[in-house]
Amino acid sequence: MGTPIGDLIETEKIDLSKLAGKTIAIDAHNILYQFLTSIRGPDGRPLMNAEGDVTSHIAGLLYRTSNLIEAGIKPVFVFDGPPSALKKATLEKRREIRTSAKVEMEKAIEEGDLEKARSMGARAISLNKEMIEEAHLALQSMGLPIVQAKQEGEAQAGELVKEKKAYAVATQDYDALLCGAPIVVRNMGVTGKRKLPYRNAYVNVEPELFETEKVLHQLKLTQKQMIWIGMLVGTDFNEKIPMIGPKKALKAVEGKKSFEEVLAGLKKTVDYNPEEIEEMFLHPVVFKDVEIKQTKMDREKVIAFYCDKHGFDHVRVTNALNKIEKKPEDEKQTALSKWG
Structure with a gap:
């Protein structure tokens, strides 16, 4: 993955x-x-x-x-x-x-x-x-x-x-x-x-x-060049180019202005649209301004799910739930009361 x-x-x-x-x-x-x-x-x-x-x-x-x-x-x-x-x-x-x-x-x-x-x-x-x-x-x-x-x-x-x-x-x-x-x-x-x-x-x-x-900064790369390295060694959206690992890929993209130039230097071709892969990473498909919603624990429902349905040990489950609801010493509210 x-x-x-x-x-x-x-x-x-x-x-x-x-x-x-x-x-x-x-x-x-x-x-x-x-x-x-x-x-x-x-x-x-x-x-x-x-x-x-x-x-x-x-x-x-x-x-x-x-x-x-x-x-x-x-x-x-x-x-x-x-x-x-x-x-x-x-x-x-x-x-x-x-x-x-x-x-x-x-x-x-x-x-x-x-x-x-x-x-x-x-x-x-x-x-x-x-x-x-x-x-x-x-x-x-x-x-x-x-x-x-x-x-x-x-x-x-x-x-x-x-x-x-x-x-x-x-x-x-x-x-x-x-x-x-x-x-x-x-x-x-x-x-x-x-x-x-x-x-x-x-x-x-x-x-x-x-x-x-x-x-x-450490690798002296742009975001695009980092993406090109990923494309060379394989991402979730494209196959890797054989015989090229991360270090060889790093050398291949150094100083290059386009992925086509990278491929030309390696004397390789690909059967996918590089710009399409670049776009997936540069502008990923996401929801904007998502609200993070936190609700109150339903302890009985948790115990019914873990212990009654799946046979988990009641003591261990209870101890875990106590950790979730425990009030940290350095905060005035519980660990779940402020999300941000």
């Missing part, structure tokens, strides 16, 4: 306390995928209830979000709207990858190869309509703000930051940078130690932040 330009981006490791008191526009689909891929069993299968329904996504929403709010963060969840026509080919390719990965996962489970099963399980994850509806219901019951994007969630979240209705976009996708989101926070959904596939080694996952203006 998104464009693979992370190797070029210098980020700042941060503690969540740095974001205390700030509204963060969370790319909802992106963070739900994080929950689905990280909250899984040893065999790669996601968390499920007694009926076999996947619950990893709603578990993450409750427990991770309660921790964010306890840290003083004010989350706003921005959900994707209908995809653009340019993205349909990418979505179809992802479906094919998931189908193949699911077959490989089941085969690995049968063979007792749990390492491979878990690796394939991450690729087999899908976020369907029912899961999204459940996420909406869970968040609304908790009284947390939801924004429906016109198209791409990270672009709509970026618009909230541009309009100063939020401090930063929270997403794993670097597409937010291409869309011009002023500040981006990564690793909001999952932190801690993560095991590397097929290796007895772990990496520490911490929240990190970057500012688009600083990134462009």
Whole structure:
């Protein structure tokens, strides 16, 4: 998901306390995928209830979000709207990858190869309509703000930051940078130690932040040139050019005035309209001046949804809800009472 330009981006490791008191526009689909891929069993299968329904996504929403709010963060969840026509080919390719990965996962489970099963399980994850509806219901019951994007969630979240209705976009996708989101926070959904596939080694996952203006200044690029790099290595709207990674793409765009000039220097051609892709990032399809609405938590509804319907532990759910409703010591109002 998104464009693979992370190797070029210098980020700042941060503690969540740095974001205390700030509204963060969370790319909802992106963070739900994080929950689905990280909250899984040893065999790669996601968390499920007694009926076999996947619950990893709603578990993450409750427990991770309660921790964010306890840290003083004010989350706003921005959900994707209908995809653009340019993205349909990418979505179809992802479906094919998931189908193949699911077959490989089941085969690995049968063979007792749990390492491979878990690796394939991450690729087999899908976020369907029912899961999204459940996420909406869970968040609304908790009284947390939801924004429906016109198209791409990270672009709509970026618009909230541009309009100063939020401090930063929270997403794993670097597409937010291409869309011009002023500040981006990564690793909001999952932190801690993560095991590397097929290796007895772990990496520490911490929240990190970057500012688009600083990134462009450090790389000596314009916004358009940054978009061209994305186009060369692949975005949600176009295929990558083979044998070109982020560093080679950076060299290719330096000093160039147009994408046609970039392609000429690489002696490459593309089968799409570059200007159309540029436009998707320079002027993303978003709603303007969206109102962020916060409502009161319906505790009984939350407990009925999590405990009665999905079999979550009542004590754990109650503890999470207490975090959401808890009054921070340094504020006169609750963490949910002021959104801005």
